Amino acid sequence: xxxxxxxxxxxxxxxxxxxxxxxxxxxxxxxxxxxxxxxxxxxxxxxxxxxxxxxxxxxxxxxxxxxxxxxxxxxxxxxxxxxxxxxxxxxxxxxxxxxxxxxxxxxxxxxxxxxxxxxxxxxxxxxxxxxxxxxxxxxxxxxxxxxxxxxxxxxxxxxxxxxxxxxxxxxxxxxxxxxxxxxxxxxxx
Numbered sequence: 805x806x807x808x809x810x811x812x813x814x815x816x817x818x819x820x821x822x823x824x825x826x827x828x829x830x831x832x833x834x835x836x837x838x839x840x841x842x843x844x845x846x847x848x849x850x851x852x853x854x855x856x857x858x859x860x861x862x863x864x865x866x867x868x869x870x871x872x873x874x875x876x877x878x879x880x881x882x883x884x885x886x887x888x889x890x891x892x893x894x895x896x897x898x899x900x901x902x903x904x905x906x907x908x909x910x911x912x913x914x915x916x917x918x919x920x921x922x923x924x925x926x927x928x929x930x931x932x933x934x935x936x937x938x939x940x941x942x943x944x945x946x947x948x949x950x951x952x953x954x955x956x957x958x959x960x961x962x963x964x965x966x967x968x969x970x971x972x973x974x975x976x977x978x979x980x981x982x983x984x985x986x987x988x989x990x991x992x993x
Contacts, residue, residue: 808909813852816873825855849936864939868960871943875951884948890972891954895919895926895945917941929964941965 818826849863856866874880883904888894902914916931928945930938942960945967949956955971 808912810851812874813849813870816870817851817855820869820873821855821859825858826851864935867936867939868943868946871940871945872947873943874940875944875947881948881951884944885951891949891952891956892921892924892926892969892972894948894952895928895967896921898928898941898945924969926967926969927964928967933962935962938965 814826852866852870853863856863859866875884884894887897887900896919899917899919902916905912905914915934915937918929918931920927920929928941930941938960942958942965945965946958949958949967952972954969957968957970959966959968
């Protein structure tokens with residue numbers, strides 16, 4: 805597993821549950837909790853599964869919460885917001901996510917995605933099914949729905965993620981502009 809994922813899991817656990825959870829054991833002992841989704845997975849996932857066991861939560865729920873947490877990190881959020889003018893566009897652009905991730909981190913193997921739309925429903929399928937990635941992506945979509953202010957129902961099944969968009973602009977989304985205050989060359993003296 806990529807070291808960046810291990811670090812993200814550690815920071816998520818620290819942010820959400822405190823320092824003690826960020827320092828949970830990583831290794832075979834973590835397999836005792838969290839369910840089958842955790843067996844045979846590397847360090848970061850082992851820590852996440854150990855935390856899931858201590859909290860009495862399913863590992864899939866912890867992975868989804870990790871995805872939602874990632875969407876709140878400002879640099880990640882900004883990169884994701886560049887993907888679409890509205891939530892539906894964002895969902896349809898998720899097909900490009902693995903390629904974009906590969907440009908930045910070639911060793912991070914993000915499964916290829918296929919997004920299809922039928923009316924107000926968008927379905928995202930992982931072409932190389934992996935429920936762990938699907939759970940993280942479900943949380944990321946949930947976080948971005950909030951960011952865009954969309955009202956939707958997000959369901960994750962073994963075949964993929966289905967997003968029923970009831971209202972694209974239900975609430976005021978978070979502010980997003982291309983201009984970043986204090987950026988190099990952003991004007992000023």
